[in-house]
Amino acid sequence: MNTLVLFDVDKTLIRIDTSEHRDAFHAAILKVYGVHANMADVPHDGMTDRQILIEVLRRKGLADAEIRRSMSECTRLMGEIFEANGTKNARIALLHGVRELLSALERHGVLVGLVTGNVDSIAAAKLRAVGIREHFKPGGFGNFDEVRANLVRMAVSSAVNDFGFDRSGRVFVIGDTPRDIAAGRGAGAATIGVATGNYSEAELKAAGADFTLRDLSDTAAALSIILGQSHGVAPQKP
Numbered sequence: 001m002n003t004l005v006l007f008d009v010d011k012t013l014i015r016i017d018t019s020e021h022r023d024a025f026h027a028a029i030l031k032v033y034g035v036h037a038n039m040a041d042v043p044h045d046g047m048t049d050r051q052i053l054i055e056v057l058r059r060k061g062l063a064d065a066e067i068r069r070s071m072s073e074c075t076r077l078m079g080e081i082f083e084a085n086g087t088k089n090a091r092i093a094l095l096h097g098v099r100e101l102l103s104a105l106e107r108h109g110v111l112v113g114l115v116t117g118n119v120d121s122i123a124a125a126k127l128r129a130v131g132i133r134e135h136f137k138p139g140g141f142g143n144f145d146e147v148r149a150n151l152v153r154m155a156v157s158s159a160v161n162d163f164g165f166d167r168s169g170r171v172f173v174i175g176d177t178p179r180d181i182a183a184g185r186g187a188g189a190a191t192i193g194v195a196t197g198n199y200s201e202a203e204l205k206a207a208g209a210d211f212t213l214r215d216l217s218d219t220a221a222a223l224s225i226i227l228g229q230s231h232g233v234a235p236q237k238p
């Protein structure tokens with residue numbers, strides 16, 4: 001396989017309208033670190049769960065060594081709490097065009113994976129709830145590393161080592177925030193910004209996105225970028 005597409009989860013593939021992820025985050029921090037933290041204290045759009053954890057606990061006065069000592073335990077517990085409570089009441093919606101695009105990529109032999117700030121078990125639970133988990137092979141997740149560009153590198157390594165991806169092939173990162181774009185660029189991938197989150201196409205372009213789309217509903221437009229064919233969609237940045 002010589003094309004790999006790595007999708008972000010929240011506001012790129014799905015929308016989640018309830019607070020189960022946030023609640024699991026807060027409950028795990030209280031249990032492991034004994035502090036009442038608030039994710040809303042940090043502007044966390046596009047941040048990895050580990051990075052959010054570090055930032056909110058620093059604000060509570062914890063030292064980095066203390067934070068890091070229990071970080072794996074905390075992210076594991078977040079996943080457990082989310083899986084126990086998470087998708088029962090959560091209103092999770094697949095965004096427009098996602099299912100069609102995933103099927104089209106499969107038809108064209110494109111390898112599809114994830115790069116998300118979500119803890120792996122939380123990402124899996126969300127995608128299972130909307131019936132698309134099985135499409136995604138390699139992944140980089142928010143409990144692997146706090147630096148998002150490293151998650152891209154890990155997903156690419158897994159693609160090469162576990163799924164027969166040709167290391168010299170093309171890699172795309174698709175996401176809804178400037179942090180997705182920065183991570184993709186940092187790891188040497190081409191980037192596609194989708195304006196289905198809190199950022200417009202212009203803002204994603206300004207963040208350095210190679211391509212932008214209003215959403216993923218135009219399968220032909222997304223495919224023409226990914227397959228490098230010319231169907232009237234020109235690169236927006238040389």
Ligand SMILES: [Mg+2]
Pocket residue numbers: 008009010011012046175176177197
């Ligand atoms: Mg997102």
